[in-house]
Amino acid sequence: MTAPLLSLTWTDHVTGRRGFLVVDRLVRGVSSGGLRMRPGCTLEEVAGLARGMTMKEALHYDPRSRYVPLGGAKGGIDCDPRDPEAYGVLVRYLRAVRPHIECFWTTGEDLGLTQDLVDRAAAEAGLVSSIQAVYPLLDDETAARARLAAAFGVEVDGIGLDELVGGCGVAEAALAALDRSGTPYAGTRAAVQGFGTMGGATARFLARAGLTVVAVADIKGTIANPDGLDVDALLAARDAHGTVDRAALRPADLEHAGDAWLSAEAEILVPAAVSYAIDTGNQGQVRARWIVEAANMPVTAEAEELLAERGVTVLPDVVVNSGTNAWWWWTLFGDIGADADEAFTHTRRSMRALVELMLARAEADGTTPRAAAHAVAAERLPVIAERFGWYR
Numbered sequence: 001m002t003a004p005l006l007s008l009t010w011t012d013h014v015t016g017r018r019g020f021l022v023v024d025r026l027v028r029g030v031s032s033g034g035l036r037m038r039p040g041c042t043l044e045e046v047a048g049l050a051r052g053m054t055m056k057e058a059l060h061y062d063p064r065s066r067y068v069p070l071g072g073a074k075g076g077i078d079c080d081p082r083d084p085e086a087y088g089v090l091v092r093y094l095r096a097v098r099p100h101i102e103c104f105w106t107t108g109e110d111l112g113l114t115q116d117l118v119d120r121a122a123a124e125a126g127l128v129s130s131i132q133a134v135y136p137l138l139d140d141e142t143a144a145r146a147r148l149a150a151a152f153g154v155e156v157d158g159i160g161l162d163e164l165v166g167g168c169g170v171a172e173a174a175l176a177a178l179d180r181s182g183t184p185y186a187g188t189r190a191a192v193q194g195f196g197t198m199g200g201a202t203a204r205f206l207a208r209a210g211l212t213v214v215a216v217a218d219i220k221g222t223i224a225n226p227d228g229l230d231v232d233a234l235l236a237a238r239d240a241h242g243t244v245d246r247a248a249l250r251p252a253d254l255e256h257a258g259d260a261w262l263s264a265e266a267e268i269l270v271p272a273a274v275s276y277a278i279d280t281g282n283q284g285q286v287r288a289r290w291i292v293e294a295a296n297m298p299v300t301a302e303a304e305e306l307l308a309e310r311g312v313t314v315l316p317d318v319v320v321n322s323g324t325n326a327w328w329w330w331t332l333f334g335d336i337g338a339d340a341d342e343a344f345t346h347t348r349r350s351m352r353a354l355v356e357l358m359l360a361r362a363e364a365d366g367t368t369p370r371a372a373a374h375a376v377a378a379e380r381l382p383v384i385a386e387r388f389g390w391y392r
Helices: 043-059 086-096 098-103 115-124 134-137 142-154 162-179 197-209 231-236 258-263 299-311 323-333 342-366 368-388
Strands: 007-010 018-023 035-038 069-077 189-193 212-217 221-222 254-256 270-273 289-294 313-315
Touching: 007 043, 018 043, 018 197, 035 086, 043 069, 043 098, 043 323, 069 086, 086 098, 086 162, 098 134, 098 323, 115 134, 115 162, 134 142, 134 189, 142 162, 142 323, 162 197, 162 270, 162 289, 162 313, 162 323, 189 258, 197 212, 197 231, 197 270, 221 258, 231 299, 313 368, 323 342, 342 368
Parallel strands: 035 069, 189 212, 189 270, 270 289, 289 313
Antiparallel strands: 007 018, 018 069, 212 221, 221 254
16 A cells, blocks of 8 residues: 555644544545544554545546545544534644645544534634635536535534435445345345434435344444334434434333443444444444444454454445545535435445455455455545546
């Protein structure tokens, strides 16, 4: 693996907390990757995520699209987003890396941060937008910005389209795997770790497809019901951090320890919260047939090897959770409009094609879905570089 183009560590002069930025690659002079905030975030973690963004972008390359994949990047701040000092740290971080955002790093919400919070902090830091570096690549900047703003204003059942589209992509990845194996949706059970933006939306789309969501986990623990949870009711009872008000639980809904989601009696397990959630120490608890990585890097490489030996298939994050990022650019560049049905249709079609390509490649090569996805990305990166270059 080649070294990233840029790697920096920032120390907050007020709190001593550290932040990181890694730019793995530039395409047409621009990179894409969200900004996360979590206690314990490291430079190594951010570098891995930046590399993953390079692959996510490449995997969505379609020479017929207006959207041209960007390079990969990622930002991270070692701070609890619930800390009273967190917002000040975020503003000072954005102020420190402002030249990079202005010139070549487009960023947005990620673990621990909402887009509204990023936008507010970016404005306070003196930025036009957290994605302003991409504006020179647009044919009509005014129309494109208006289209994206309108898309962020779209709501479905009271939930923002920007919160739903990523979960739509994750769910479609799971459904594609079920279809390929001939497994009916009815009777198939799912457990979701993390009930924030990505996890909540994934649970919503899986339930609406006919699967039974038997467990969801938030910071307070795991909520389970073998007969199925009322996902819509739980979504309505969430706070801004994805924590469910236990007063909304039904008598048959049970509360368990925080890690009970791992061993849930379910065919599909969706880790949608932190990185490294499944490791060699706890992978033996997994009973699912598929792990669908809605979070970034939730399964360690060593754990994935052990899971594969037990017949557990991991659908990798570089494919599964790439829908949100792609939706931003499909909308901004004009491949789709500010419309929920259009967004969901385009996301489902693109994600299903990508998952089927990955699984067919894995079967043909006799390897894992992750190795197959990496192989596809490795083939596309030189094509993108030849057409657009790394830097220009």
